[in-house]
Amino acid sequence: xxxxxxxxxxxxxxxxxxxxxxxxxxVTAAGYKKIDVNTPYPVHGMNKAMKLKPSKLGFITLFFxxxxxxxxxxxxxxxxxxxxxxxxxxxxxxxxxxxIPITFEVTVLLATLSTVIGMLTFFFNYPNNxxxxxxxxxxxxxxxxxxxxxxxxxxNKFDKDVIEQxxxxxxxxxxxxxxxxxxxxxxxxxxxxxxxxxxxxxxTSLVTYFVLNKLMFMDPFNWMMVQDKLxxxxxxxxxxxxxxxxxxxxxxxxxxxxxxxxxxEPTPADVLxxxxxxxxxxxxxxxxxYLIYCSPCHGNYAEGxxxxxxxxxxxxxxxxxxxxxxxxxxxxxxxxxxQNIMPSYASQVTREERWxxxxxxxxxxRAKFARESDLQEIKKESAANVx
Ligand code: HEC
Numbered sequence: 001x002x003x004x005x006x007x008x009x010x011x012x013x014x015x016x017x018x019x020x021x022x023x024x025x026x027v028t029a030a031g032y033k034k035i036d037v038n039t040p041y042p043v044h045g046m047n048k049a050m051k052l053k054p055s056k057l058g059f060i061t062l063f064f065x066x067x068x069x070x071x072x073x074x075x076x077x078x079x080x081x082x083x084x085x086x087x088x089x090x091x092x093x094x095x096x097x098x099x100i101p102i103t104f105e106v107t108v109l110l111a112t113l114s115t116v117i118g119m120l121t122f123f124f125n126y127p128n129n130x131x132x133x134x135x136x137x138x139x140x141x142x143x144x145x146x147x148x149x150x151x152x153x154x155x156n157k158f159d160k161d162v163i164e165q166x167x168x169x170x171x172x173x174x175x176x177x178x179x180x181x182x183x184x185x186x187x188x189x190x191x192x193x194x195x196x197x198x199x200x201x202x203x204t205s206l207v208t209y210f211v212l213n214k215l216m217f218m219d220p221f222n223w224m225m226v227q228d229k230l231x232x233x234x235x236x237x238x239x240x241x242x243x244x245x246x247x248x249x250x251x252x253x254x255x256x257x258x259x260x261x262x263x264x265e266p267t268p269a270d271v272l273x274x275x276x277x278x279x280x281x282x283x284x285x286x287x288x289x290y291l292i293y294c295s296p297c298h299g300n301y302a303e304g305x306x307x308x309x310x311x312x313x314x315x316x317x318x319x320x321x322x323x324x325x326x327x328x329x330x331x332x333x334x335x336x337x338x339q340n341i342m343p344s345y346a347s348q349v350t351r352e353e354r355w356x357x358x359x360x361x362x363x364x365x366r367a368k369f370a371r372e373s374d375l376q377e378i379k380k381e382s383a384a385n386v387x
Contacts, residue, residue: 002181003182004180004181006179007177008133008152008179008180009034010151010167010175010176010178011133011148011149011176012170012172012173012174013138013147013148013172014170017043019147020043020147020148020149022170027166027170032157032163034151034154034155035152036149037050037149038139038147039147040147043147057118057123060115060122062111064114064118065110066107068107068110069107072106072107073099077094080099081093081094127188129186129187130181130184132178132179133178134181135186136176137176138176150178151163258351260337262337263337264337271329272328272332272333273329274328274358275355276352276356278363285356286353286356286357286363287360287363289356289360290357293349293357294345298315301368302317302318302365303319304317318361318364318365319365319368324365328362331357332354332358335357
């Protein structure tokens with residue numbers, strides 16, 4: 001190996017983890033500061049034995065993590081509150097809960113990337129790959145099964161003979177003096193590495209191209225392309241008429257749907273009877289739906305006092321003799337089918353709701369035109385109350 005006479009340090013090899021821990025402890029205790037230990041795997045207790053302080057890498061992580069959080073918050077504040085102030089889901093422009101996920105992600109992203117890049121550049125001087133230990137017998141041994149310690153010449157207490165004696169005393173097997181190399185031992189930017197990178201890039205591109213553009217179209221991998229399917233706007237080969245979709249069989253009815261047979265006719269041809277009894281719940285339902293769908297035109301009490309005055313012709317009162325003598329089925333028919341300019345409400349109110357509205361209209365009519373028997377009832381009740 002081409003090396004100068006300048007000493008980098010003295011390195012010693014040990015056989016067991018216990019021996020290296022012991023050696024690290026003793027060398028540190030002897031006051032050497034510029035030392036490093038190389039082992040094939042992490043040896044527990046080594047940082048204690050070497051009296052290492054916690055790594056400063058965490059400060060890089062903290063700094064960039066906080067920068068990420070601040071950047072994400074500021075960016076969202078700028079974008080959502082200043083540049084594009086849009087109300088989304090009724091939230092305020094600066095909505096902290098909605099911003100948390102992105103802030104968290106950017107924090108983690110910057111923290112992790114800066115940790116790895118910071119470690120490589122600040123601590124390992126990447127891309128400078130030059131270290132005097134590179135290529136020595138020592139580093140090759142500790143990369144496999146030996147445990148090594150190296151005391152550097154830049155240490156204030158460095159004295160070759162004293163150190164060799166100390167390492168001997170600690171039971172070192174081999175002691176090697178490391179000299180600075182003349183040139184970089186493993187230069188990164190070598191033509192052979194660059195060629196390897198280029199070859200890898202070309203090979204992966206070719207394989208990707210072949211798989212996605214050729215292989216997927218070959219038997220038997222092409223089944224995704226050739227399977228029978230219906231492509232929108234294209235003629236289907238499956239059916240004679242060229243349509244991919246079949247029409248439902250004549251008379252098909254959707255589940256839960258009862259077709260209304262008298263659509264478009266002035267009156268229902270058959271007698272329609274109300275299948276829902278005017279129970280309290282049914283009338284409550286009818287009232288609710290009447291107030292939503294009918295009251296804008298017919299008024300809250302069906303007196304024809306439209307709230308849409310001027311926008312839609314006033315309907316007649318539903319307290320007329322005509323309306324009061326109308327059958328339940330006819331009222332249902334008018335809601336379902338509409339009548340003259342009154343539109344159909346079949347798509348807004350369900351069948352049950354329509355019958356409930358009919359029951360509620362009967363309640364309104366009865367309230368205005370009470371029967372003699374109803375009055376008797378009331379008289380009896382109030383008499384009972386007076387007593
Ligand atoms: C957009 C306004 C409007 C709404 C909403 C409306 N109607 Fe009508 N309604 C009318 C008009 C206008 C007439 C008169 C139609 C005509 O000329 O025959 C009418 C007529 C009627 C009649 C027949 C009255 C008669 O004497 O011929 C009934 C019953 C009736 N509506 C019930 C309802 C019910 C029940 C609702 C709620 C589902 C409703 N309407 C919703 C405008 C409306």
